Amino acid sequence: MMKVKIVKNILDANDQMALENKKLFDETGVVAINIMASPGAGKTSLILKTIDLLGLPVAVVEGDIASTFDAEKVGAKKVPVVQINTGGACHLDAAMIRKAVKRLSLKGARVLFVENVGNLVCPAEFKLGESARVVVASVPEGDDKPYKYPGMFSAATAVVLNKIDTLPVIDFDMRRFKKGVHAVNAGAPIFEVSCKTGQGLDSWIEWLRKLAS
Amino acid sequence: MMKVKIVKNILDANDQMALENKKLFDETGVVAINIMASPGAGKTSLILKTIDLLGLPVAVVEGDIASTFDAEKVGAKKVPVVQINTGGACHLDAAMIRKAVKRLSLKGARVLFVENVGNLVCPAEFKLGESARVVVASVPEGDDKPYKYPGMFSAATAVVLNKIDTLPVIDFDMRRFKKGVHAVNAGAPIFEVSCKTGQGLDSWIEWLRKLAS
Numbered sequence: 001m002m003k004v005k006i007v008k009n010i011l012d013a014n015d016q017m018a019l020e021n022k023k024l025f026d027e028t029g030v031v032a033i034n035i036m037a038s039p040g041a042g043k044t045s046l047i048l049k050t051i052d053l054l055g056l057p058v059a060v061v062e063g064d065i066a067s068t069f070d071a072e073k074v075g076a077k078k079v080p081v082v083q084i085n086t087g088g089a090c091h092l093d094a095a096m097i098r099k100a101v102k103r104l105s106l107k108g109a110r111v112l113f114v115e116n117v118g119n120l121v122c123p124a125e126f127k128l129g130e131s132a133r134v135v136v137a138s139v140p141e142g143d144d145k146p147y148k149y150p151g152m153f154s155a156a157t158a159v160v161l162n163k164i165d166t167l168p169v170i171d172f173d174m175r176r177f178k179k180g181v182h183a184v185n186a187g188a189p190i191f192e193v194s195c196k197t198g199q200g201l202d203s204w205i206e207w208l209r210k211l212a213s
Numbered sequence: 214m215m216k217v218k219i220v221k222n223i224l225d226a227n228d229q230m231a232l233e234n235k236k237l238f239d240e241t242g243v244v245a246i247n248i249m250a251s252p253g254a255g256k257t258s259l260i261l262k263t264i265d266l267l268g269l270p271v272a273v274v275e276g277d278i279a280s281t282f283d284a285e286k287v288g289a290k291k292v293p294v295v296q297i298n299t300g301g302a303c304h305l306d307a308a309m310i311r312k313a314v315k316r317l318s319l320k321g322a323r324v325l326f327v328e329n330v331g332n333l334v335c336p337a338e339f340k341l342g343e344s345a346r347v348v349v350a351s352v353p354e355g356d357d358k359p360y361k362y363p364g365m366f367s368a369a370t371a372v373v374l375n376k377i378d379t380l381p382v383i384d385f386d387m388r389r390f391k392k393g394v395h396a397v398n399a400g401a402p403i404f405e406v407s408c409k410t411g412q413g414l415d416s417w418i419e420w421l422r423k424l425a426s
Contacts, residue, residue, distance in 0.1 A: 006219060039251045039333045039362060040354025065334065067360045088364060090303065090334035118361065119334050120252045121278065121303035140353035140376065141253025147280045148331065149252060151301060163353065169382055 014126055017094035021129025024101070025112065030059070031212045032112040034128050036152065037136035038145075039118030042162040044070045045195035046136055047113050051077050053205050056212055059109040061100045063092045063117050070115060080105050091122040094129055110212050120145070124155040132157040132211060139163045143173045146180030154184040158191065160204060165194040227339055230307035234342025237314070238325065243272070244425045245325040247341050249365065250349035251358075252331030255375040257283045258408035259349055260326050264290050266418050269425055272322040274313045276305045276330050283328060293318050304336040305329050323425050333358070337368040345370040345424055352376045356386045359393030367397040371404065373417060378407040 025032045037043045044062075051058055051074070059080040062071040071083035082100045084092065097114065106112065114130065116123040124133075135156040137145055140163060146153040153159065159181055167174075174192075181190055189207060193200035238245045250256045257275075264271055264287070272293040275284040284296035295313045297305060310327065319325065327343065329336040337346075348369040350358055353376060359366040366372065372394055387405075394403055402420060406413035 038253065038331070038354075039358055040351075064361050066363050067357070069357055069360065088334075090332070117334065118251070119303070119332060121301075121330065121332050122335065138253075138353065140351065140379065141251075144280070144282055145252055147282065148277050150279050166353065166379065166382060169379060 011125065014094050017098060018127035018129045021094055021097055021101070022131075025129060025131070028106045028109075030106050030109050030112050031132070032114060032128065032130040033208075033211075034114050034116060034123075034130035034133045035136060036116045036120075036123045036133065037118060038120045038138075038141055041118070041136045041138040041141065042195050043115045043118070043136050044073060046160060046162060046193075047115060048073060048077065049195045049198065049201055050113070050205065050208065051079055053201060054111070054208060056110040056209070057108050058111045058113060059104055059106055061097065061104065061112065061114045063096070063115055065089070065117060080109070086117060090117060090119050091126050092116050092128060093126045097128045111208065120149045120152050124152045134158050134160060136160045136162055137177070139166045139170050139172050143177040144180070146177065146184060150184045153181055153188075156185055156188050158189045158207065159185075160191045160193055162193055162195055164192050164199060165197050224338065227307050230311060231340035231342040234307055234310055234314070235344075238342060238344070241319045241322075243319050243322050243325050244345070245327060245341065245343040246421075246424075247327050247329060247336075247343035247346045248349060249329045249333075249336045249346065250331060251333045251351070251354055254331070254349045254351040254354065255408050256328045256331070256349050257286060259373060259375060259406075260328060261286060261290065262408045262411065262414055263326070263418065263421065264292055266414060267324065267421060269323040269422070270321050271324045271326060272317055272319055274305075274310065274317065274325065274327045276309070276328055278302070278330060293322070299330060303330055303332050303334075304339050305341060306339045307341050310341045324421065333362045333365050337365045347371050347373060349373045349375055350390070352379045352383050352385045356390040357393070359390065359397060363397045366394055366401075369398055369401050371402050371420065372398075373404045373406055375406055375408055377405050377412060378410050
């Protein structure tokens, strides 16, 4: 009971701070997007491709347990970026975002991408102040992921299915994947893309532009 | 402080129960192997292939947040199996294993495979009573995973790199991957395998047989 109560208190405090973050983003005129996925699904690749194609000023918060590889890749695009190293924690929380945003110039930015820690479970529990939650799945992970991780997929505003260029060499049943997503989240759009070849990114970019307009 | 203290108490209680599980496994003559990975790296595929090749009696505990797909696949091999559905929890713990093992016939089994929840972060914190911890990585996840998830890779007794059949279509630097594993875990053997084609599984099976002998 004790444990449950304390977890509830932590989540309540986080929700409160997420609301404050959201207010700050709204005042600044920036739309924050929380990007969540398993390790290696292609969150960073999606952000890098989107920076190239979106045609809007963006800023990025990179979340990782350790390392600064992703922030370096984003920084090379001359985009404002801050790396958060959680040092072990399995998700970002609203307090980390508040701290990160203080080190980031949001002035003029229209979209803030927040790349969460690679984890298909815990990040879904923690609001950050985002306007949309995007779950990136990838073909090599398999078509059963929405059935096994319903919490994450039910929390998604949109789902991006990455690495469709590997469909010829991976056993993946597209109908089963989509059925699984829509069983827990009937309205979520699913964008089938390859960040490697660029295939399918146009619909994703169009969706983002509407969100930011 | 409060939060930290309670987390410590939970981990201490888990360690104690893991020791009791280990004692039970030792008395029963079974070697328990905790298999951890990102979602979709191939934990179930590795267990299924290993059942075919090992030539020793095994039992399996399948951990998932939801669904029973994996237990059904293992059950089809006529192997004793129990499915744990954590209902949201991001890892297995020693109490779940104790409960699962009561529903499982370990009599005559030499190896107990425990497939953890797909998560490259949280499961590393919770001992289950295992003799070995095997981390399954996969080529499509990328060569940077040991650098980004050092806690998981440093906790591994062995690393299995799965899906090497996708090397021709995925950008993956094998030297970088191995360097990353050995930077946090100098002694861990790395088995390069494809559960799809069977390539490389002989060394893994040989290692397991030694562990179980």
